[in-house]
Amino acid sequence: MDIFDKLIDDFNNSSAWLEFFIVVGGLLLAYVGVRWWGASLKDKGRASAIWFGHRPVSGAMFPLLALLLIYSAQLVVTHYMPVFWLRVAVSLLFSLTIIRFVARVLSKTFPQSTSMRLLEKVFSWAVWGVAVLQTLGLLPAVTGQLESISLTLGKSQINLLSLIEGVLSAGLMMVFVLWIASLFEQHVINRWVSDLSMRKVGMNITKVVLLTVGLLVSLSWVGVDLTALSVMGGAVGVGLGFGMQKIASNYVSGFLVLLERALRIGDNVRVDGFEGRITDIKTRFTVIRASNGREAIVPNETLITQRVENLSQADRQFLLSTTIVVGMDSDEVLVSEILLGAASRQPRVLSNPAPSVQLVDFVEHGLQFTLSYYINDPQNGQGNIRSQVNLALLQSLREAGVSLPVPKQIVQFLPHPDGAAASVAVPAAASSSPREST
Structure with a gap:
């Protein structure tokens, strides 16, 4: 009961109104400062979503600035009287600052991850529990109890408190590393590297290096002997050589694709019959989005070992084509003019290079x-552009009286009302002509 007696004594001896005005004043000053600072940085395009957010109170800078102001006031007031509410406010603001910072970094790095939201x-x-x-002053007692609980790992023993501290320190170090990587991407890579593929290379290399360094630093803080990692490195190498060779191959292939720049983000490609635009090149796979919204996840190894058609030219022009069959007695000059006119009338079709027509074959x-x-x-x-060209082409051919051959009919067997089977000739393409029974 000594702890609670001390809390009650501090509460009774504290000047509640004075501390209340200090807390409110600190919050107001922090709000005004963050709003002014954030507005000035947003005008220059330098406001960070992690620190300032969409509103002055939604980022991590507001609780951090309020924490500094109120904690400074607490150091002064403590010399003259016991404090209670200031101590509570400092503890809450410190926790809120850490929570805001971690949440903003994770949401920026993993915007679509539900597991990160749970974390x-x-x-x-x-x-908040800490x-x-x-x-309440109970933290030293709780940490003492955790320290008394020991766990045996192989030949060494570790207490529960050290294990929890190691996990938390490693997690916070990873978040800090992700924040540093985000700053490096925003202020260095995005400013000095214009090519999207090279940006991806720089960002991937930065994250790998920083995460590796952060993990090693975290392990050293916990007390893990880093020389023991050499054995683990050998095991990982063996695993990569046998069980994880596909993952390693896709990982290396991703860097090769980005570095060689044979395929770049934004290129229109055809891979294994799937045609679309490359929207992202990740470490293990490449995302290709078709014009109808479908996405294909292609392993990076496929882009290296198999045939890939890059449909984007150097000047970013994209080739489309339409094939049509007309009657054998049609005027080939008139048909060519109709085809060229149907394409030229569309605003999205380029005039340079101009549309072209070829008589490619004599079919049945x-x-x-x-x-x-x-x-x-x-x-x-x-x-949509193919549809516009085809509609204009069909309309012009009909107006010019150009004959379009009827597709070969397909015979289907339909049941007769009296139970016998009857054959009905149905055109392969939709037609307005009536069905003809035989």
């Missing part, structure tokens, strides 16, 4: 023509 909640509850224990039903044309905005969709 944020668990970490927040743990920090803050409550610190405020007539003459086969191919219309080729270029666009420079495939990200706006390829199916």
Whole structure:
């Protein structure tokens, strides 16, 4: 009961109104300072979402600045009288600063990860619990109990307190490393590297190096002998050579794709029959998005070992084509003019290089023509421009009286009302002509 007696004594002897005004004043000064500072940085395009957020109170800078102001006031007031509310406010603001910083870094680094959201909640509850224990003065007793619990790991013993401190220090170090990597990407890579693929290379290398250094520093803090990691490194090498060779191959292939720049983010490619635009090149796989919104996850090894068509030219022009068959007696000059006119009338079709028409083959039903044309905005969709060209082409052919051959009919067997089977000839393509029974 000594702890609670001391709390009650501090509460009775403290000047509640004075401490209340100090806390409110510190919060107001922090709000005004963060709002002014954040507005000035946003005008220059340098405001960090981690520290300032979308609103003055949503970032980590607001609780940090309030913590510094109120803690400074606590150091002064403590010389003259016992404090209670100032100590509570400092503990809460310290916890809120850590929670805000960790949550903003994780949400910025892993924006779509549900596991990170769960980790944020668990970490927040743990920090708030430590803050409550610190405020009540129970934290030394709890840490003493945790230190008395020992765990045996092989030939060594470790207490539960050291294990928890090691996990927390390693986690905080990883978050700090991710924040440093984010700053490096924002202020160095994005400013000095214009190519998206090279940005990805720089960011991947930065994260790997910083995370490795941070992990080694965290292990040394806990007391792990780093020389013992040489055995682990050999085991990892053997694992990569046998069980993890595909993962290692995809990982190395990703860096090769980015460094060689044969394929770049934004290129339109065709891989194994799937055609789309490269939206991201990750360490193990590449994301390709088709014009209809579908995405293909392609292992990076596939881009190195198999045939990949890069449909994007050096000047970012994208080739499309339409193939059509007309009657054998059609005027080939008129058909060519109709095909060229259907493409030229579309605003998205480039005039340089101009659309072209080729008579590519003599097929069973007539003459086969191919219309080729270029666009420079495939990200706006390829199916819609193809549809516009085809509709204009079909309308012009019908107006000019050009004959379009009827596709070969397909015979289907349909049940007759009296139970006998009857064959019905159905056109392969949709037609307005009535069905003809035989």
